[in-house]
Amino acid sequence: MSVESYFINNHLNKVIIYGYCRPEDHTHYWIHHALFRALTAVLGTEVKVEWVDNTHSKPIAFFEQALIFTNVYKVKSDTRLPVVSNSVYLIHNHNPSKLQPLKYQRAIDSGHAMTYQVYRGQPEEGYLAIENEFAHFYSKAKKDAVLTWATDLLPHEIEANIEKIRQGVSTKIYDYSFVGSIWESNIDAFSDFVEAVVGVGKKVHQFGRLIKYRDVVRSWPSLISEKRNIDLDENQRITRCSHIAPAIQGYKQLDSPKRKGNYIPCRIFKNISYGAMGVTNNLSVHKMLNEKTIFDENLSSMVAKAEQWLESTRKTEDMLELMEIVKRDHTYVNRINSMVYCLNELSISPRRQRVHYDRWSFLAKSVKCRTKILLKRFKQTLSFQNQS
CATH class of the missing domain: 3.40.50 (Rossmann fold)
Structure with missing residues (x-):
């Protein structure tokens, strides 16, 4: 139906x-x-x-x-x-x-x-x-x-990106990019990822928040971090302008037995639909996308495979194949x-x-919640006026 x-x-x-x-x-x-x-x-x-x-x-x-x-x-x-x-x-x-x-x-x-x-x-x-x-x-x-x-794109929007990939309209300006936060759930894997990228003489651009361990993250010499919100259009532009835009997951998200599988993030579908090759350290992602991604649980090996792929003559065909899968099955x-x-x-x-x-209980909670929100907004307004 x-x-x-x-x-x-x-x-x-x-x-x-x-x-x-x-x-x-x-x-x-x-x-x-x-x-x-x-x-x-x-x-x-x-x-x-x-x-x-x-x-x-x-x-x-x-x-x-x-x-x-x-x-x-x-x-x-x-x-x-x-x-x-x-x-x-x-x-x-x-x-x-x-x-x-x-x-x-x-x-x-x-x-x-x-x-x-x-x-x-x-x-x-x-x-x-x-x-x-x-x-x-x-x-x-x-x-x-x-x-x-x-992915947050609609099928016709992915089709438009497919046409851009066919025409080769995006200039590559980032070695590796990652749009998202670095925090306690992924800092372990991200550290290994950055180290692997250092090993091939390249840099990682990260766009998003540093929620924890900011001093540690900022000490990584090959990481360029921009702490700001990225809207949908800019996210697509950054991804298409990157040689590699992997969907890195922290080791805590990947600790289930292989037969059970692990959490599959939206980032992998987004990046592919925006015009990037699928690159992942998650076996479940690799299987869901018909084993068409660049995959390795070892991040150093994953980066090595990505570097090898960059020398391939089939880059466009590989990306288009994954984009068609996401357009058909993963919006x-x-x-x-x-x-x-x-x-x-x-x-x-x-x-x-x-x-x-639970009408009366709901009404009581609703009034209390509404009052709390209005009070918070009033305090924010006063704070803004005082700063002015």
Whole structure:
């Protein structure tokens, strides 16, 4: 069933993406940003796509007859989201081993909500594989799905980048580039990566935050770090202007047994769709992309293979082959279709009778949250005026 058919059959009239409306809120902003772009493209003008957070001033009726994307996370980005019976909830759980979707449990039990989590390896027994989709599963018993992230580009945008690669319009100005943060989860692998690049006499340009160990990172002589936010257009330009733009993962993300697999980041799909060769130290990524990437778990060997590839006469063909795979299988249009498939397989649909669960408790928490946000904004305004 298509997304459009799901809306028609279930009498839904809007999509609401809830939470993380600003890049500084959380890195999950970029997931919501990609979902917003894909849903807007798929649904066109027939169904309105809204994106709000805890600062909203919408009435409860606004959240009825909607497909709502939300999150379970320790920062409680969903405090002012009401749970109503005539809407469908797709709930991303950031950490299923530690967090429970308690707020939505009644909706899950009533059959109009399901959870989903990002792929971190083969799930436990009881999950069924989505046919012809590597690393995607669902559980009827748990009303849960396991999915990978994707690129934030739409298929026609990837096609435009494919044409740029064919024409060779981008001048290479960076040896190796990495758009993203360096922090405790990847500093170990990143240190080895930078050392390997030093060994071949080249430099790494990193664009993003240095969240921890800043002095250590800044001591690396071959790393040029620019601490600033990079928007989608500049991210694409940097990636296309790099000889190599790898998706480096920290060793903690790659510590599962090979038969289980490991977390697959969105960065690999993004970089390929922007116009870079797929380069990874993750075997699960290599398998998901039909073993077409430059892969080695040893970062020194990975860099050596990348350097060897740079001398190849098949560089353009190799990049185009991977870009076609991502365009066909790994956009958020694909992921939305997978989610709708799971909604159908799990018989998730809105209830006919309208019920607002835990109404009074919600209203009390909502008022408190709203007051807290307004007070914080007032203090920020005063601080700005004093600085002026």
